[in-house]
Amino acid sequence: MSTALIGAPLNAAQLYLDGVCRSFDGFKAINGLSLAVAKGELRAVIGPNGAGKTTMMDIITGKTRPDEGKVIWNGDTDLTKIDEAGVARLGIGRKFQKPTVFETHSVEDNIRLALKAPRGVFPVLFDRRSAEENRRVTEYLDRIRLTHLRAETAANLSHGQKQWLEIGMLLAQEPQLLLVDEPAAGMTDAETMETAELLKSIAGERTVIVVEHDMDFVRALNCRVTVLHQGSVLAEGSLDHVSARDDVIEVYLGR
Amino acid sequence: MTRLIDLRLGLFLAALFAVTVLAPLATTLPSTSALNLPSYLIPLMGKYLCYALLAVALDLCWGYAGILSLGHGAFFALGGYAMGMHLMREIGARGVYANPELPDFMVFLGWTELPWFWYGFDMFWFAAVMALLVPGLLAFVFGWFAFRSRVSGVYLSIITQALTFALLLAFFRNDMGFGGNNGLTDFRDVLGFSLSAPSTRIALFVLTAVALAGCMLLARAITISKAGKVLVAVRDAESRTRFLGYRVESYSVFVFTVSAMMAGLAGALYVPQVGIINPGEFAPANSIEIVVWVALGGRGTLVGAAIGALVVVALKSWLTATFPDLWLFALGGLFILVTLALPNGLLGLLDRLKPRQAKPAAEVPA
Amino acid sequence: MPFRPLTLIAAFCLAVVLPFLASAQTLEDLIARLPDGNFNDRAAIVAQIAETGDPRAAQVLDALLEGELEQRSADGRFVRVTGSRNNQTATDVLTGEDLGPVARRSTEAVRVNNALRRSIRTALGVLTLMDPDPARRLAAAEAALRSPSPDQVEALAEAMAAEANATIRIAQTRAHAAAVLASDLPLQAKLDAVAVIGEANAQVVQQTLNAYRNAAEPELAAAVGAALAEAESRQRMWSQAQNLWFGLSLGSVLLLAAIGLAITFGVMGVINLAHGELVMLGAYTTYTVQQIIRTNAPEYFGYSLAIAIPLAFLLVGAVGVLIERGIVRHLYGRPLETLLGTWGVSLILQQAVRSIYGPTNREVGTPDWMSGAWQIGELTLTGPRIAIVIFSLAVFFGLLLLMKYSAFGLQMRAVTQNRPMAANLGIRTGYVDALTFGLGAGIAGLAGVALSQIDNVSPNLGQGYIIDSFLVVVFGGVGNLWGTFAAALSLGVANKFLEPWAGAVLGKIVILVFIILFIQKRPRGLFPQRGRAAEG
Secondary structure, eight states: OOOOOTTOSSOSEEEEEEEEEEEETTEEEEEEEEEEEETTOEEEEEOOTTSSHHHHHHHHTTSSOOSEEEEEETTTEEGGGSOHHHHHHTTEEEEOSSOOOOTTSBHHHHHHHHSSSOOSHHHHHTOOOOHHHHHHHHHHHHHTTOGGGTTSBGGGSOHHHHHHHHHHHHHHTOOSEEEEEOTTTTOOHHHHHHHHHHHHHHBTTBEEEEEOOOHHHHHHHOSEEEEEETTEEEEEEOHHHHHHOHHHHHHHHOO | OOOSSOHHHHHHHHHHHHHHHHHHHHHHSOTTSTTOOOTTHHHHHHHHHHHHHHHHHHHIIIIITOOOOSOHHHHHHHHHHHHHHHHHHHHGGGSTTOOSSSOHHHHHTTOOSOOGGGTTTTSHHHHHHHHHHHHHHHHHHHHHHHHHTTOOHHHHHHHHHHHHHHHHHHHHOGGGSSOGGGOEEOOOEETTEETTSHHHHHHHHHHHHHHHHHHHHHHHHHHHSHHHHHHHHHHHOHHHHHHTTOOHHHHHHHHHHHHHHHHHHHHHHHHHHHOEEOGGGGOHHHHHHHHHHHHHHOTTOSHHHHHHHHHHHHHHHHHHHHOTTHHHHHHHHHHHHHHHTOTTHHHHHHHHHSOTTSOOOOOOOO | OOOOHHHHHHHHHHHHHGGGSOTTOOHHHHHHHTTSSOHHHHHHHHHHHHHHOOTTHHHHHHHHHTTOEEEETTTOOEEEEESOTTSOEEEETTTOOEEEEOOGGGEEEOOOOHHHHHHHHHHHHHHHHTOSSHHHHHHHHHHHHHSOOGGGHHHHHHHHHHOOOHHHHHHHHHHHHHHHHHTTOOHHHHHHHHHHHHTSOHHHHHHHHGGGTTOSSHHHHHHHHHHHHHHHHHHHHHHHHHHHHHHHHHHHHHHHHHHHHIIIIIITOOOOTTHHHHHHHHHHHHHHHHHHHHHHOGGGGGGHHHHHHHHHHHHHHHHHHHHHHHTGGGGTTOHHHHHHHHHHHHHHHHHHHHHHHOSSOBOOOOOTTTOOEEEETTEEEEHHHHHHHHHHHHHHHHHHHHHHHSHHHHHHHHHHHOHHHHHHTTOOHHHHHHHHHHHHHHHHHHHHHHHTTTSOBSTTTTHHHHHHHHHHHHHHOTTOHHHHHHHHHHHHHHHHHHHHHHOHHHHHHHHHHHHHHHHHHOTTOSSOOOSHHHHO
8 A cells, every 4th residue: 555645735634524404304514624634644533422533433434435535545546436345444443432343253353354354255265374473463463452252252352341452453554544433432530541542652653533421531642622613624733722612611511 | 372173163073974974884785774764864964964065165254254145046056057067968879869079958949059157067177176166156246245345234235136146047048058947957977977877876975075064164264364364353343454554355265165165066066966957946936035044054164164054954844745835834943943042053052051260161063 | 882783782782782671671571581592692692671760770780790590391380490410599580589409400591691701791781881870870880981882871971960969970971981981982072082081090091091192093092191191190190299108107007106115215225125025015915905805805906005005014014023023133234134034035925925925927806986087189098007106106105295294203213314413312223113014014015016907916926026026116316206206207107119120028128227327327226316425
């Protein structure tokens, strides 16, 4: 996957949403949303329920087509023309709000399926397991601390372990951009902080966009924050900056 | 590391091998012997094995990829028709109307020349290729449209059922050129060997057993490969698979096509042993019956599917002969039983019975 | 027209002989003279018999026409002999008195040939044209139109003049015109006749005028050609109307069969493959009700459907509740298993009905008030079809009202939209599920009552509708009753418009393939349920 877009002429943003609109049955879930995220950035997206956070992720990952607007990847690719698998192959990984792993597969196989490798039917059909592959699987298992559960069926994991496994799968994809939807949901405080540390460590090398409700978690991420409201950007800046703004307070507390 | 032949499959293949060797031998014993097997039973056993193969084909796409096709009978019938067309041509001038070129039913309909789609079927290899290619192509095109449009679950089941229903109506028409209502029958020989000769029957039976074993190994190889794991992943969490970058529709089309070709092979082996193929094989009810074989044996186990087919078909043969009125009650009851009480089929029941730490229990091969 | 020398001769004889014969001759005298002379003489006598105006003339001529008029050798009495060769019985042709069996050689037949038969038919035509019974007069006029004969020009003109009933007079006028065309009357009379015929319905125009398409007179040929062309275009227009009507009729059948599914599948998300069998049960309920009425109180047969409708709804609805409580309830959220389980139910129901009622078709009667047909222009609307269209509309709108305005409908929608929330609000969801399924089943029962009027009632009745019904629901958009409505009617009409050029079977295949492709293009149907939830 090419990352040679440093100094791209159009703009430096790795992901650039331009005037995106999407309505469902008359309700405008996304309304003229524009957003730019630089390569290697860690960005938190917050907003009240119905602000359009999940729909935004759906649009970036090709699950939902916008009615208007563009989503430019690396300056030259319009993601709105590509399906989910195509977007994933470009190097965009996504973690769902509800942990989604392959329940009937072993923990190891979950990671193995996520490992960066050709995704076509025939290469996969004739894929033979190599020592290198095993090494990489072990590496990711170590990182998410599930090595001891390697052979366990994923269905038998606890909720938190599934969250970790999914993050591990996300890492195994070696994506350039990680979209993480409410990773702290259902986690203990300690786990939440651990997750924040992990995401911070990934950022820099990769771009990370986190959608979150939990303000403590966002504070722990210590990054630039985008506030969504009614499908468009209400405010952007540091958490202290945006949380000082009256309109943001209004949106969060006013109703 | 998952082994290609695990204990279950090994036991099943061993049993299959034993039957394949012993049954023909038993026909050569003197008829006074208690172990004598009347040779007319050989094609019947061959027919059962064809059904087992059909069940394995359906299990591959339903059990592993979650594609519940209610139209697999159509692929089976298409394979059967391809072989039937060859056998029809091989009758040659020995038909009632003694026309060397045209099958009897065409002469009867007053046709004067062979329709273009019958060209080539005088050659065995061509018919054999078509028996795989036609079902495969139909499945590929149909699957490509369906899976690309994200038609899945019950919607897919309903349109596969509509597909086989449309084919049923089409093949009933005389002017389709496939013998209409009566289908294709009165076959004489295959590759020059008389179909009624005991040796031909044994050869076909052995061939069916080999095809069954081969397809089971192939299906097993697919399911334990990484692609097989992707298929199960699709079944369990389709969107997760997509977001990992797997193009789900390609995998679904692939397994659907392979499965349809296996069904076509089963049909092609079925026709010379049964001696007839008619549009009734396209009936939606037939296709749904295949599903209960797989469900009873245990979906997603391959061996279970084959055993389920053998058990249900044997039950059917016995009941329709002794208590014909009871057969549909039994079949209907079976459907309800497996959905309510046996979600994992007979093999699942065995798994539950065995103690958790003990070595895997051996299932009883049919 | 074919040259008929004998007819002409007969007519000639009639013309010559009549004036000389005393018209006072009695029927008896004339019959007595029948065996004498040649066929031409008999033709003359036949005409005279018709002239007598004797009410018994018709039965004599009828016997003669059938070759059953014979003279008893012993006493010369004229009898009508019927029965097979070795078992013949005789009746007196004039009095109708039963004379019992006759030996084979004791009577001698009055022979007839084809020319004479023609004369007899003409004479009978004249006789019945003036019959006191209007129904017979109409039949006679229509018969004369079907086989026009120049001999009847006069008789028809006479009948027209005397006729008081407008409908009969129109029929006679047309028959007269047809007879004029067959005669050698002057051109102008024939042109007028073409104009008269041209006003009849297209089929009559074609039947009557086709023979004159190449008439010797160019003017006549042109007039005939124009009338035929006009009739053809009229027929084409009406056949479109006919297709539309048949299509609507088929569509309303589909609607009836699918609407119950639209509830169980569309509202509850349950695939009920036993739906077709529930329809079948409704049909058998009708049959059973009719059997009981026939044996116990045949005079109330007209009410059989009125009894069957609520009974089928309740009975089949109860079967539905049983299926839901027994099987479907355990399978919510597992649609493929539901599909298989209900298929099992369908097999059991089919075999149960086969065991009880037998595998053959059962006859379900149509009450008198529903049979009959209405003619609009060239379009025939039969009673049962009209009744089904009205009935299915009534069921559809009734259901719509129930869903929208009743407390049950409200609870049903609440449960389907948000089950846990509904449960928290105190709605007994299990109870609502069972009733919803029962409602769908009950409507299937109603469909069965309706289908029993137009289809064979056999254990396989349901099988013929299940796939179509599913396609209707899926095509219309799951969860949308109006979608089901639009899908059923449009598929019905499309089917009937395809049939004329593709044939019934091919038309059906085309529709199936179309729906298969359509579902792949728009998996959510014509009228998809909208909203973000549906995007999932």
